Structures are given as structure tokens and as C-alpha cells.
Amino acid sequence: MRPEWVRLLWLLMLTAVPAATVAGVLVAVDFTSALGLAPQASAISPYASFFDLRWVLVYHNSWAMFTVLLPGVIVLRGLFAAALIALAWPAERPRPSFRQLSRRNLVYSAVAHLVLLPWAAMAVVAAEVSLAWFQLMELFPLLILAPWLQRGGIVPGWWRGLPSAGLVGWSLLNFVTLSVGAVLVWSVPDGWTVPAAGATGVVNGLLWQRKVRAAVLPERVRWSRVPVVPLVVALTLAPLFFFDEIEAGGARGAAQATAPIQRLPEFGDLRHTVIFLGGYDSDYRGEPEKAEPPVVRFSYRGTDEQGRPLPYAPIDTHQSLPASAHLLAEQVERLYTRTGQPVALVGQSEGALVVRYYLERMRHPAVDSAVMLSHVLRAGRVYYPPPHVGTGWGIATGWQLRGMFALIGVGATLRDDPEEPFIRSLQDDAPFYRNEMLCPVRGVRLIAILPLSDAIAVPAELNAEIPVVEVVGLHGQLLQQPRVLAMVADHITGKPVPDETRWEYTILEGVAGAWQAPPLPLALNPAWHAEGQPDRALRRQPCPPT
Structure with a gap:
């Protein structure tokens, strides 16, 4: 065996080069939004497997390609890990042959990729709908599983016994260093991006050394006969079966948080009729006080003959965004005809998407201002084809998600569906939702008020060309803050509302960039018909002219 310092140098070089190479390639193709992923190319397991899976789930365009890519990354990751473990092996213990280590790591790599596959798929969902909730559903299981998988290979x-305190510590520390590394590679000047990624790779190498020592040197493993890892994996999967109930509870909370919108006239002399659009899974039960100016609820079922909003149920919000926008156009026209007052739109979450689609694609002479609360930004960053299509980017991912959500939704009264019209409309019109959510609209004063919690679902840099206010709060809950109501009223009445950015938002964007699925370039997917269009989900680019 070579001297330990020589092996350490080789180890650090082998972990620095992949991270720097990935960063270099991303910089070369101007794919800067994915730079936060680069440090994970040589991370300790299972973070490196999670890195592999997110790229594979997004970047395959046929079943044949998927069946080559997934086994390919499993084999490459297993052999690479075997080499790193051999270099990190402590001199105090006899080292197995490289053949033995390779065999162990090939098996472990297959297991780790399989165990993490549902959570990598959840990262794809988070990139599709750009909601923090799905990002957390991906991260919490990863953080729970990582310490238990540290001895693998x-x-x-x-898979038997408890990990030592040292293994738990090194696992969590690598999560922190990868998150900090993502911020680092994003924030340094352009010429330093690749060296910064290489430096994070060096840190990975040091953690590989400490992890291998912690796994090899303990004399005794607690609960050494108990198959702890399979039990932890099963327990981690269990919350998926309560996913719809948990999400429904959050939706009910968000719906209750919309009640303060009726107080909007208290914060300013509006002189407008305000239409408020609730978010996904919201409902409206036909309360008369919410059907008359100055603040009127938008209905996802349309209006009656008098132009009053019809009651709607949560399932009605699952319709396509164009369908909702057409209903909004009808409601605006009827309300303007009835009142003669200019109309202001206030949309929350999905409602903000409807507002922005309506303003971009339909005539809106009655509307002169709009407020987008908890705005869903950079949605549609990934793709999977409809079930009747036999090929296309993300085809295997689409079928995995259909299977997952069918299983999750068993027995649920209202379940999410990867093929529901709302989700499919995000995918079909991804160029618009990726590029223009924070772009101006001629003749309409726009403002976006964003909760701090949503920063973890958005690629680094908002690149906004309309006023943006970042507020400490949760998605769909901002109207509970009187300060937010005052800002909404000020904007509608024409008072200036200055931009307000928070350093925490920027940091969270950078940190979360390490754990998001990479976006699929618009030009790569023929289903989007986006050749020659800018791609603001990949890099900083200006809005198209209005």
C-alpha cells in the first residue's frame, strides 16, 4: 500500500476533477442555473447517487436511452466509489482487494440508486411546479436516509446495525458543504467558478477519508444483527401514503389565509373592482359578500348570468391554465360592463399564473393593475410526454410519477395526478412560464410579492424586470400580514411600492440550487417549439420586448 499522504493526494485529485469538470462544462454551454449541482459529482454517498439520478430522470428521451443511462451511471458510480474507498482506506486495517471493493460498490450503487429513485422523482416534480412543498418532500427523506447508507460499499x-455518531456527523457535514459549495460556485466571479467547484471537490475528498475511517475502524457496531437500513427505508416511504392528506391540510390553511383579502378596502381608497384569484385546491362556496364589489372572488367554474362567480370545489382548480384564463376574461368583461370601474387582479399561487397568462394572451382593456402573490416562478423546467406518446424527454420519469401518484392517491378524496390538465398545461406552455412570469406587460402595472419560503424552489437569480417584494412568510399565507394587504392596496391605487429584496432569499436560492433537478433546455425539446427563444431558466437573459 502506498504511503498515506500519497493516497490522500490522489484521493483529493480524484474528487476535485469531476466537480471542476462538471462546472467547466456547464460554464462552457452557458448553463449557469445548474452550477450548484457540480460539487456533488464527487460527493460521499448517497449524495453522489442523488446527483446521478436527477440528471438521468431529466435527460433521457427514449426507453432505450434510459435503460442504458441508469445502469451506466450505477456501474460508473460503483467503480468510482471503489477507487475512492481504496485510496481513503486507513492504514490501520488490511484493505480488501480492489476487486472485492468493486463488487461491494456495484451492488451498493444499485441499491442506493433504487432507494433514492422516488425522491429524485420528487425533485423532478418540484422543478415542474416550482413549489417549496415538493422540494421539502425531496430533501427531508434524503437527509434521513443519508446517515444510514454511509457504510454501504x-x-x-x-445494512445491519446503527451508524456511528461519526458517520452521522460526516454525512450531515457533507450536506452542509455541498449546500455552501453551491452558493460559492454561483457567487464567485466567472473566472473562479471552476476553481471553486474544484475546491468543493477537495472538501469531498477529505470527507471521503473521514467517512471511510469512521466506517472501518469502529470495533463494535450496535444492533449488528438488526436490518436497520431496510427498516429506515420503509419508514421513510411511509409518509408518501399520507401525502394527499398532508397536502390537503396545507391547502385548507392557505384557503383560510385568503379571508383577509375582503379587508383590502380598509387599506386604501381603491376606486377599482378587485378580482381575487385563489390558488390550487382553493374553493368558493358562494358567499354573497365575496360576489360583489369592491373585492370579488374569481370562480374556476365561471359566472352566472348576472356575472357573479359560481361556487367551485378544489377539483375545479385542476383544470388547465388556459381554461381558467378564459373564464377570467369572461368575468372581467362582465364585471367591467356592470360596474364601469377599472379592474385590478390579485392572484395567489395558481391564481397568479392565471393572471399572468390572461394578461399575456388575451385582450384586457379593463385591467390596469395586477398583484401576484406567492407567484409560482420558473415552472415547467422539466418535461415528460403524455402517456399516449411513445418517446420524448423524460418518458420513463413520467411513468414513474404516474405510478407513484397512483399509489399515493389510493383512498384519497382528492388526489394529485401528473396528467391533470393543470400540470399538463404547465408542461405544454413551459417556454412562457419559464421566461415571462417576472416580465412587464404593456399598459398594466405589475408587482410580485414573494414569500421567503419559496426561495428554495427557484433557481438562483430571479432576473425580474417588474417590482418584486420578498417577504418573510409561507406560500399562500401572505395575506394574513397587514403589511402585505397595505402593499396590495397601494399598488392598486397607484402609490409606488419599492422593490424589497432580502439577502436570505438570495442565499436560500443558492443553497437550494444544489438539490434541484437540472432544467431541460427549451431548444432541446421539440415538443416546446422554442427554437431561438431565450431560456431564463438556464441563464440570465432579458425579457422579450413588450
């Missing part, structure tokens, strides 16, 4: 029987 290093020692036999790694």
Missing part, C-alpha cells in the same frame, strides 16, 4: 453487512 465499505464494509460487508452494511
Whole structure:
């Protein structure tokens, strides 16, 4: 065995080069929004497997390509890990042959990729709908699973027994260093991006050394006969079966948080009729006080003959965004005809998407101002084809998601569906939702008020060309803050509302960039018909002229 310092140098070089190479390639193709992923190319397991899976789930365009890519990354990751473990092996213990280590790591790599596959798919969902909720549903299981998988590929029987405190610590520390590394590679000057990624790779190498020592040197493993890892994996999967109930509870909370919109006239002399559009899974039960000016609810079922909003149920919000926008156009026209007052739109979450689509694609002479609360930004960053299509980017991912959500939705009264019209409309019109959510509209004063929690679902840099206010709060809950109501009223009445950005928002964007799925370039997917269009989900680019 070579001297330990020589092996350490080789180890650090082998972990620095992949991270720097990935960063270099991303910089070369001007794919800067994915730079935060680069440090994970040589991370300790299972973070490196999670890195592999997100790229594979997004970047395959046929079943044949998927069946080559997934086994390919499993094999490459297993052999690479075997080499790193061999270099990191402590001199105090006899090292297995490279053949033995390779065999162990090939098996472990297959297991790790399989275990993490549902959570990598959840990262794809988060990139599709750009909601923090799905990002957290991906991160929490990853953080829970990572310490229990640390001995994999290093020692036999790694799935039995408890990890040592050292292994737990090194696992969590690598999560932190990868998150900080994502911020670092994004924030340094352009010429330093690749060296910064290489430096984070060096940190990965040091953690590989400490992790292998912690796995090999302990004399005794607690609960050494108990198959702890399979139990933890099963427990981690269990919350998926309560996913719809948990999400429904959040939707009910968000719906209750819309009640303060009726107080909007208290914060200013509006002289407008305001239409408020609730978000996904919201409802309206036909309360008379919400059907008359100055603040009127938008209905996802349309209006009656008098132009009053019809009651609607949460399932009605699952319709396509163009369908909702056409209903909004009808409601605006009827309300303007009835009142003669200019109309202001206030949309929350999905409602903000409807507002922005309506303003971009339809005539709106009655509307002169709009407020977008908890705005869903950079949605449609990934793709999977409809079930009747036999090829296309993300085809295997689409079928995995259909299977997952069918299983999750068993027994649920209202379940999410990857093929519901709302989701499909995000995918079909992805160039618009990726590029123009924070762009101006001629003749309409726009403002976006964003909760701090949503920063974890958005690629680094908002690149906004309309006023943006970042507020400490949760998605769909901002109207509970009187300060936000005052800003909404000020904007509608024409008072200036200055931009207000928070440093925490920028940091969270950078940190979360390490754990998001990489976006699929618009020009790569023929289904989007987006050749020659800018791609603001990949890089900083200006809005198209209005």
C-alpha cells in the first residue's frame, strides 16, 4: 500500500476533477442555473447517487436511452466509489482487494440508486411546479436516509446495525458543504467558478477519508444483527401514503389565509373592482359578500348570468391554465360592463399564473393593475410526454410519477395526478412560464410579492424586470400580514411600492440550487417549439420586448 499522504493526494485529485469538470462544462454551454449541482459529482454517498439520478430522470428521451443511462451511471458510480474507498482506506486495517471493493460498490450503487429513485422523482416534480412543498418532500427523506447508507460499499453487512455518531456527523457535514459549495460556485466571479467547484471537490475528498475511517475502524457496531437500513427505508416511504392528506391540510390553511383579502378596502381608497384569484385546491362556496364589489372572488367554474362567480370545489382548480384564463376574461368583461370601474387582479399561487397568462394572451382593456402573490416562478423546467406518446424527454420519469401518484392517491378524496390538465398545461406552455412570469406587460402595472419560503424552489437569480417584494412568510399565507394587504392596496391605487429584496432569499436560492433537478433546455425539446427563444431558466437573459 502506498504511503498515506500519497493516497490522500490522489484521493483529493480524484474528487476535485469531476466537480471542476462538471462546472467547466456547464460554464462552457452557458448553463449557469445548474452550477450548484457540480460539487456533488464527487460527493460521499448517497449524495453522489442523488446527483446521478436527477440528471438521468431529466435527460433521457427514449426507453432505450434510459435503460442504458441508469445502469451506466450505477456501474460508473460503483467503480468510482471503489477507487475512492481504496485510496481513503486507513492504514490501520488490511484493505480488501480492489476487486472485492468493486463488487461491494456495484451492488451498493444499485441499491442506493433504487432507494433514492422516488425522491429524485420528487425533485423532478418540484422543478415542474416550482413549489417549496415538493422540494421539502425531496430533501427531508434524503437527509434521513443519508446517515444510514454511509457504510454501504465499505464494509460487508452494511445494512445491519446503527451508524456511528461519526458517520452521522460526516454525512450531515457533507450536506452542509455541498449546500455552501453551491452558493460559492454561483457567487464567485466567472473566472473562479471552476476553481471553486474544484475546491468543493477537495472538501469531498477529505470527507471521503473521514467517512471511510469512521466506517472501518469502529470495533463494535450496535444492533449488528438488526436490518436497520431496510427498516429506515420503509419508514421513510411511509409518509408518501399520507401525502394527499398532508397536502390537503396545507391547502385548507392557505384557503383560510385568503379571508383577509375582503379587508383590502380598509387599506386604501381603491376606486377599482378587485378580482381575487385563489390558488390550487382553493374553493368558493358562494358567499354573497365575496360576489360583489369592491373585492370579488374569481370562480374556476365561471359566472352566472348576472356575472357573479359560481361556487367551485378544489377539483375545479385542476383544470388547465388556459381554461381558467378564459373564464377570467369572461368575468372581467362582465364585471367591467356592470360596474364601469377599472379592474385590478390579485392572484395567489395558481391564481397568479392565471393572471399572468390572461394578461399575456388575451385582450384586457379593463385591467390596469395586477398583484401576484406567492407567484409560482420558473415552472415547467422539466418535461415528460403524455402517456399516449411513445418517446420524448423524460418518458420513463413520467411513468414513474404516474405510478407513484397512483399509489399515493389510493383512498384519497382528492388526489394529485401528473396528467391533470393543470400540470399538463404547465408542461405544454413551459417556454412562457419559464421566461415571462417576472416580465412587464404593456399598459398594466405589475408587482410580485414573494414569500421567503419559496426561495428554495427557484433557481438562483430571479432576473425580474417588474417590482418584486420578498417577504418573510409561507406560500399562500401572505395575506394574513397587514403589511402585505397595505402593499396590495397601494399598488392598486397607484402609490409606488419599492422593490424589497432580502439577502436570505438570495442565499436560500443558492443553497437550494444544489438539490434541484437540472432544467431541460427549451431548444432541446421539440415538443416546446422554442427554437431561438431565450431560456431564463438556464441563464440570465432579458425579457422579450413588450
